[in-house]
Amino acid sequence: MTRETFLMRLGTGLRGHVPAGEAKRLVAYYDEMIQDLIEDGSTEADAVAQVGDPNDLVFAAAQSVPETPSQPAHPRLLLWLLLILGAPLWGALAVAALCVVASLDLILWCGPLIGACLASGFTLGGGLAVVVSPFALIGTFDYGLTQLGAGLLLLGAGLLIGWATWQLTRLCWRGHALLFRWVATQWQRPKAVFA
Amino acid sequence: MKPRRLLPLALGLIVFGAVLAFAGVALNHFDPSAYANVGDHWYTLLHFN
Structure with missing residues (x-):
């Protein structure tokens, strides 16, 4: 050989x-x-x-080759003990992180909320102006015509804002899902511990 | 009604409403003060007094 x-x-x-x-x-x-x-x-x-x-x-x-040392008898018990003893530290941090995530979600939904308020206000106000404009048209035609036109304009603006709000809501729903999917992955992903 | 159909309707209402409002103001000779002197009309009395 x-x-x-x-x-x-x-x-x-x-x-x-x-x-x-x-x-x-x-x-x-x-x-x-x-x-x-x-x-x-x-x-x-x-x-x-x-x-x-x-x-x-x-x-x-x-x-x-020496055998690898055996695992401690009750590693889970030790882990739970450490978790309970460290609760004042990690618990406070977890609550703070939860508040940050909830705040982000709240900020995200502010846009659709404002849009919905504007859309409903414009639509209701414009619609009411259109509905009562025939009463104004009697006798004072020019005033009634102005009211009817302004009412239709407001109604159209309300519907337009409503459409934009609908699109924004779909985007926000996607952002909401992404945010909470990211939060959920934080529990699934293994972490490196530096001690 | 689907949201997609809402968009042309809204734009149509805005354009049509703007034209009507412009026509109404034009009939008043573009005088904003004229709108303040309608206290004698029953409709205005009903709404503003």
């Missing part, structure tokens, strides 16, 4: 059985051992044979 073949079999065998750093260290160690034997006068095949079978070396290395 050549040195290259030996090192390749050793590296492949170690992969998955020992940590990557340890595998690299072992391959370098046995490579140096083979090179030392060659320098001492052995042929490459003899040096590789003296080091041993790669499978045996992998088995020995896998046996010598």
